[in-house]
Amino acid sequence: xxxxxxxxxxxxxxxxxxxxxxxxxxxxxxxxxxxxxxxxxxxxxxxxxxxxxxxxxxxxxxxxxxxxxxxxxxxxxxxxxxxxxxxxxxxxxxxxxxxxxxxxxxxxxxxxxxxxxxxxxxxxxxxxxxxxxxxxxxxxxxxxxxxxxxxxxxxxxxxxxxxxxxxxxxxxxxxxxxxxxxxxxxxxxxxxxxxxxxxxxxxxxxxxxxxxxxxxxxxxxxxxxxxxxxxxxxxxxxxxxxxxxxxxxxxxxxxxxxxxxxxxxxxxxxxxxxxxxxxxxxxxxxxxxxxxxxxxxxxxxxxxxxxxxxxxxxx
Ligand code: 8YV
Numbered sequence: 001x002x003x004x005x006x007x008x009x010x011x012x013x014x015x016x017x018x019x020x021x022x023x024x025x026x027x028x029x030x031x032x033x034x035x036x037x038x039x040x041x042x043x044x045x046x047x048x049x050x051x052x053x054x055x056x057x058x059x060x061x062x063x064x065x066x067x068x069x070x071x072x073x074x075x076x077x078x079x080x081x082x083x084x085x086x087x088x089x090x091x092x093x094x095x096x097x098x099x100x101x102x103x104x105x106x107x108x109x110x111x112x113x114x115x116x117x118x119x120x121x122x123x124x125x126x127x128x129x130x131x132x133x134x135x136x137x138x139x140x141x142x143x144x145x146x147x148x149x150x151x152x153x154x155x156x157x158x159x160x161x162x163x164x165x166x167x168x169x170x171x172x173x174x175x176x177x178x179x180x181x182x183x184x185x186x187x188x189x190x191x192x193x194x195x196x197x198x199x200x201x202x203x204x205x206x207x208x209x210x211x212x213x214x215x216x217x218x219x220x221x222x223x224x225x226x227x228x229x230x231x232x233x234x235x236x237x238x239x240x241x242x243x244x245x246x247x248x249x250x251x252x253x254x255x256x257x258x259x260x261x262x263x264x265x266x267x268x269x270x271x272x273x274x275x276x277x278x279x280x281x282x283x284x285x286x287x288x289x290x291x292x293x294x295x296x297x298x299x300x301x302x303x304x305x306x307x308x309x310x311x312x313x314x315x
Pocket of ligand 1: 052
């Protein structure tokens with residue numbers, strides 16, 4: 001019996017690749033020299049697409065697969081999947097939520113501490129001999145007891161808030177509506193009002209057309225010269241030009257970023273901007289979590305081909 005044909009958009013770790021190749025006829029899109037010609041050839045046989053949160057599946061890719069029934073995303077974010085095409089054709093979509101929540105929340109807190117307590121420059125102070133030559137490292141600002149604003153109190157936003165409570169921080173959040181179970185954290189209807197009452201603004205929203213550039217010049221102005229932005233969601237949630245202007249103009253105190261427009265080819269202005277901590281989109285980047293994400297991505301695929309309900313459907 002022929003194995004179902006699956007279009008794989010980008011590479012996965014070996015621990016996922018081996019079982020995928022064993023179960024399916026895998027067509028590797030990222031290896032194709034001429035991707036359009038490749039899709040024209042293999043597209044008619046494709047029944048499912050296996051992709052990643054950072055790669056998604058475009059309208060053109062979906063259109064080139066007339067027999068496509070399901071897309072399995074490795075990642076919680078599915079903003080790079082052309083959902084309108086899927087809705088129009090009844091194509092099911094799944095993602096990998098929950099298994100990465102704690103790791104992404106951990107990195108968000110680590111980025112806040114590294115940015116505000118300047119652990120990177122402090123290590124450089126030791127390695128360069130400045131400590132011996134120049135004495136104590138310059139004092140930084142406190143983190144504990146300050147005010148945190150969480151933009152998007154979903155699974156990851158909630159996990160961040162829980163951690164920051166341990167730092168004795170005052171927690172406020174913005175979401176479409178007050179969240180049950182978020183008693184003790186202050187609901188604020190919009191991003192500007194949230195920024196006004198925050199020292200550290202965490203961006204933890206799923207990226208949609210509505211949230212595009214939700215962190216804009218007005219929000220950064222409201223955050224003020226002592227404020228910081230921490231983004232572990234998607235770059236599209238932040239107006240990067242406004243952020244760079246605010247950093248270079250001293251309108252905010254700093255930013256810690258795990259995601260960038262056009263990543264990994266980020267805007268070179270970030271490389272020289274003052275007070276910015278740069279991370280390579282590795283929020284979920286632990287072996288345990290990536291194995292769990294891979295298994296869930298594959299389990300959704302096999303559920304589909306077994307005619308079973310998807311484990312974690314988004315469409
Ligand atoms: C993934 C992510 O690592 O889950 C997401 O949405 O952005 C990351 O956890 C990335 O999508 C991998 O492709």
